[in-house]
Amino acid sequence: MENITGRENDMDAIAELAQSAMHEFVVLAEAGGPLWMPVPGGSFDVLNKMAYAQTFGARSSANVILGFMTEATRADDMVMMDAKQIVDYIMDSECYTSFCPGLLTSANTTKIYKWPTSAGYNGAMHLVTVETVFPSPLVPSRKCTFVRCCRDMQNGTVIIVDVSLDNGDGTVKCHKMPSGVLVRSLNSDASQVTVIEHVQVNDTGLHELYRPSLSGLMFGARRWVSSIVRQSARMRDLFVVSKSASNGNGRKTLMKIADGLLAGYASGIAAVPGGGWTILRGAGTEDDIRISYRRNNDDSNTAIVSVCASFHLPVPHRVTFDLLKNNLLRPKWDVLVNGNSVREEVAVCKGVGGGIDDVVSILHLKDPPTGENRDNIMILQNSSYDVSGAFMVYCPVNIQLMNEIMSPSDTAESNKVSLYPTGFYLLPVEDTALGLGEGGATLVTVGFQIMLKLARGTGLYPRSASTAVGLMTENIATIKKTLTSSHPIFYRRQPPNNFI
Structure with missing residues (x-):
């Protein structure tokens, strides 16, 4: 050429x-x-x-x-x-x-x-x-x-x-x-x-x-x-939905926010320098967790911190996604859930096939002893499965903000909402004997973002970085243990998604 x-x-x-x-x-x-x-x-x-x-x-x-x-x-x-x-x-x-x-x-x-x-x-x-x-x-x-x-x-x-x-x-x-x-x-x-x-x-x-x-x-x-x-x-x-529902504008706003969660998650994981991200430490493997940060545009004394790592999981791609989505298993590995049970309250919008594989949804936490909703915590979740790759990205949302977004007047603007995503991206490891995603293993990327104070000079406090690495290390170990042990037992005996 x-x-x-x-x-x-x-x-x-x-x-x-x-x-x-x-x-x-x-x-x-x-x-x-x-x-x-x-x-x-x-x-x-x-x-x-x-x-x-x-x-x-x-x-x-x-x-x-x-x-x-x-x-x-x-x-x-x-x-x-x-x-x-x-x-x-x-x-x-x-x-x-x-x-x-x-x-x-x-x-x-x-x-x-x-x-x-x-x-x-x-x-x-x-x-x-x-x-x-x-x-x-x-x-x-x-x-x-x-x-x-x-x-x-x-x-x-x-x-x-x-x-x-x-x-x-x-x-x-x-x-x-x-x-x-x-x-x-x-x-x-x-x-x-x-x-x-x-x-x-x-x-x-x-x-x-x-x-x-x-x-x-x-x-x-x-x-x-x-x-x-x-x-x-x-x-x-x-x-x-918008033609028949009074909260159609609210749903559109939530989808825009959910897309922003996915984009923000990917940007933080990739830590592209042109996006303002600075890599502080780590290569990004399970044994060398990566931390990167960018200054908060709304407050120069704080930074958005991304903590992430990728690892090999000996569980097929399709099964890994189903287990992560299964709300009966979630209390075992999700720090945000913290032992509570999870229920899907609203499917904001559904994608391919109109099923549970591709959906933006609102989840609610319930306290097992009382069965009551923890009204101050809701979760906005964006998830999708394809044989070439899958993701599940989510974040907690204040109940007052959620009500404002979903109200018929819909005065909230999505660009004024600051949310910090947690989530997973999955890639199938090829198994030539079966269809893509059905056999073999999965490469899992797990990451979360939080807002932390900056040290007086430049960068984060060393203790903050060490604490973040410790949390991620523990989280990865819990996820691997839960999914690998649940694969041959729970997945075969239960439908792929159950809601309490």
Whole structure:
């Protein structure tokens, strides 16, 4: 691929690059074997690099530069949203970030090459910079700059294609080969979406714990598709509820806060320096817990502290998620619950399938001796399961604030709510004998955020950091003991989710 770095204003070269990328993307999006190889369980496809090199020749990514690796995956699914809305979310950088909470920490349009004169984005061409994260302290973030083009095709199909201007010569750590999204309209309320994510990336800094994971699983197409499907289904559910419920605006506010919890959790775990985070100590393993912090914008004498670690759990991905979600087990490991029982009070909105695997919910604690609600403590929880990864992120919410948000007048604004997430992100460890997520083990990231006072100089008090490490060490040991012991007994005998 021709190197046009430093020639961002050479419209002829950029237009030629974009045209070539669109052609390649369409071929890859529509092709079957031998260009693509399905993974066990059929959740996404991995590019056959030899077939790709034979098809696209010198323009292909066959010749990867030293120190870089190639990841290329494809995934598709039905999305409960019309094609125009999907395109609007992806082409608008600000909306794009909210469409993929916990995946994107930033997305910025830095230059507009072409803006269509007609309605919509047909013909638009932008220069975009994004930073993607995987919620583990052991996985570096990826920052990439590329040209994003949009074009309407036949029969209600729209393609959005991304391609980097540079030629992957090692001056940047992430180079995007022709990638993007194909959106095919099915009807006024649904679309078929195909995503291809194809990059050359310098993976220096990736911990050995995550290297055995299936290539492309952490940043690949399946994760993008699952986010789009989840957010679209939840927005649809909110729209239906809002038409019949007096507290529809409150539910929308809670979903926005829940998305903020997931985004804040991922940002704190990744501790991207550009986000204001400073790593204080630790690599992020179970034996070397990582602590990072950023100054509180509302109070310069305090800091938001993120404590996190990733570890291997010899329990399948699907089972791990079900056990964490099971409210009968929660009092055994959750410090926030502190031995009380837990009950789901309200499902704010449901996503994929409308079931318990994908839901924003409000939980209430109950005192076992009396059976009475502890009215001063409620929990806002955002959880979702996909075979490529799952999460459960939550935080306590003051009952007065919750009532204010859910009141019909809905005077509360979500951007004025300061909440500190606790939670988990799960990644399946591949088991070729079974479908993805059904066998093998799980890589678990656990983390929590708290607000602490800063020392008079810079940084945290040493005692505060030591206490945080001690709490996390104890918490990880309790979680591992509870889940591994419950796996062969409790999970087989009980439904995956029980509420008292």
